[in-house]
Amino acid sequence: MSGRPLIGVSTYLEAGTRWGVWELEAALLPAGYPRLVQRAGGLAAMLPPDAPEHAAAAVARLDGLVIAGGPDVEPVRYGAEPGPRTGRPDRPRDAWELALIDAALTARVPLLGICRGMQLLNVALGGTLVQHIDGHAETPGVFGRHPVKPVPGTLYAAAVPEETSVPTFHHQAVDRLGAGLVASAHATDDGTTEAIELPAGRGWVLGVQWHPEMGEDLRVMRALVTAAS
Numbered sequence: 001m002s003g004r005p006l007i008g009v010s011t012y013l014e015a016g017t018r019w020g021v022w023e024l025e026a027a028l029l030p031a032g033y034p035r036l037v038q039r040a041g042g043l044a045a046m047l048p049p050d051a052p053e054h055a056a057a058a059v060a061r062l063d064g065l066v067i068a069g070g071p072d073v074e075p076v077r078y079g080a081e082p083g084p085r086t087g088r089p090d091r092p093r094d095a096w097e098l099a100l101i102d103a104a105l106t107a108r109v110p111l112l113g114i115c116r117g118m119q120l121l122n123v124a125l126g127g128t129l130v131q132h133i134d135g136h137a138e139t140p141g142v143f144g145r146h147p148v149k150p151v152p153g154t155l156y157a158a159a160v161p162e163e164t165s166v167p168t169f170h171h172q173a174v175d176r177l178g179a180g181l182v183a184s185a186h187a188t189d190d191g192t193t194e195a196i197e198l199p200a201g202r203g204w205v206l207g208v209q210w211h212p213e214m215g216e217d218l219r220v221m222r223a224l225v226t227a228a229s
Contacts, residue, residue: 005229006063007044008046013049027049030068039218039221042063042228045062056103063110063228064227067111068116069211070115072116077098082131086132111203112207115169115209118174122177130173130175142169143169144169146168146187148165148187150162151185154184156220159222166208166212166215168209
């Protein structure tokens with residue numbers, strides 16, 4: 001193909017959103033996501049929630065897919081009861097984004113999951129989540145930072161070969177890995193799985209637990225855009 005690859009980014013619906021004189025439901029996505037896609041050389045397309053049966057048609061029009069961060073995945077999706085600190089579910093979003101992930105895996109469209117998107121990728125492949133950990137979301141509404149170390153020989157390590165400090169805000173994490181997934185980065189401080197991926201030969205599929213859209217390092221998104229090209 002020629003030109004910039006088209007990268008779809010999942011969005012979410014939020015009621016009571018205000019701008020100007022209006023207060024309406026809106027399809028939202030923090031601007032850092034499309035800006036990161038653009039800075040990395042792609043064209044960004046926002047994907048609002050839709051019926052899951054339309055996911056394959058949406059993905060067929062894309063060169064790459066990003067599943068964005070957001071609320072906790074509903075525990076029933078991985079066979080668990082909700083814990084006392086697990087947030088309220090967004091069932092339509094869970095269903096839509098799981099369908100997008102399945103479509104991307106089936107069509108071998110390059111896929112990047114960010115924070116919740118990484119957790120949802122793990123759940124989509126049969127993995128489970130830890131419903132609460134301390135130390136990765138210290139102040140509500142404020143991104144922290146901590147170092148992550150790549151696993152040599154992985155897709156992530158090929159993009160970011162050294163230990164690096166990343167912007168982070170999450171209170172859940174990967175527990176049991178989904179089928180075929182491998183851990184490709186860990187938090188230096190406590191060993192939390194910070195990146196997961198499918199091995200080479202199964203398409204370009206990566207999930208990162210942090211928020212690259214809140215930092216200046218373009219390498220993870222640039223690797224997606226390159227794969228999508």
